[in-house]
Amino acid sequence: MTATAHMAGQPKGISALGLRKAYGEKVVLDGVDLEVPAGTVFSLLGPNGAGKTTTVQILSTLISADAGQAQVAGHVLDREPDAVRAEIGVTGQFSAVDNLLTARENIILMADLHHLPRNEGKQRAAALLERFDLTEVADKPAITFSGGMRRKLDLAMTLVGRPSIIFLDEPTTGLDPRSRRNLWQIIHDLVAEGTTIFLTTQYLEEADQLADRIAVLDGGKIVAEGTAAELKRRIPGGHIRLQFADVHRLDVAARALGQALRDDEALTLQVPNDGSIPALRTVLDRLDAAQIEAEALTVHTPDLDDVFLALTGNQVPGQVSDNTELAKESLR
Secondary structure, eight states, X not given: OOHHHHXXXXXXXXXXXXXXXXXXXXXXXXXXXXXXXXXXXXXXXXXXXXXXXXXXXXXXXXXXXXEEEEEETTEETTTOHHHHHHHEEEEOSSOOOOTTSBHHHHHHHHHHHTTOOHHHHHHHHHHHHHHTTOGGGTXXXXXXXXXXXXXXXXXXXXXXXXXXXXXXXXXXXXXXXXXXHHHHHHHHHHHHTTOXXXXXXXXXXXXXXXXXXXXXXXXTEEEEEEOHHHHHHTSTTOEEEEEOSSHHHHHHHHHHHOSOEEXXXXXXXXXXXXXXXXXXXHHHHHHHHTTOOOSEEEEEOOOXXXXXXXXXXXXXXXXXXXXXXXXXXXXX
């Protein structure tokens, strides 16, 4: 199958094959393949300088790749950049808000840039201000806004043109937990309406909550991809913890289950397990065969922090800010 034929199957999503980008001897992307179905959330994770922002810049036509090809919203990236731009919205790490304008004026300015009729632009502004809970500050200058309010206004401006694909590069940086969760709900609503979301984030919980699929980028290459659950199952450390009523039941269960970490004081067994339903069923079947019931059962699986550390060997993002390094990366 040719690359073009491969990418033609998902006309409104994002497909990329073999994307490469280097600045002098510094290779930022080294043969990146991506497949993002329409109407889903795709999250790109990676350590500082991994190439996340460069990937967004290429797919949103801000810079060109040195090699490889891509389709965005059904349009070939290097041949139809204007058609791609008409379909996408981009919310970067650094706000596009004009400090001297009010929230309403910022949105109306975007409506003018999209050539919307004046009345339609005003109606669109009013609807977006309400959607983002900015109505009460609609006529205040943006310079008076907190970082979280600016982020919401920035995303509202992105939605003026009703893009079918939105690139969100670190969208909740600077938001308090309540505002972050409100933005998550907005993202869920957008996807429910058919919008495709391409998300980079330094918050692993955010990727876990939002993403249908996650790719981990390290050293310019995709080192793992899958759902959050699939990625977690790849990492050792998952186990089932079983608690029993007395030492006799603990003894019988330990013999039936074989390899397990035993705690006689707590009357528990910790059985290595990936947390999948077949693996869990195997444990329960062995207990049934031994005619032993557990008093309590809990399943422990690695989280995305464990996945990130295992795959990249880097510090978990979110413990320090990504912004400085990514800003350097975008300027290379």
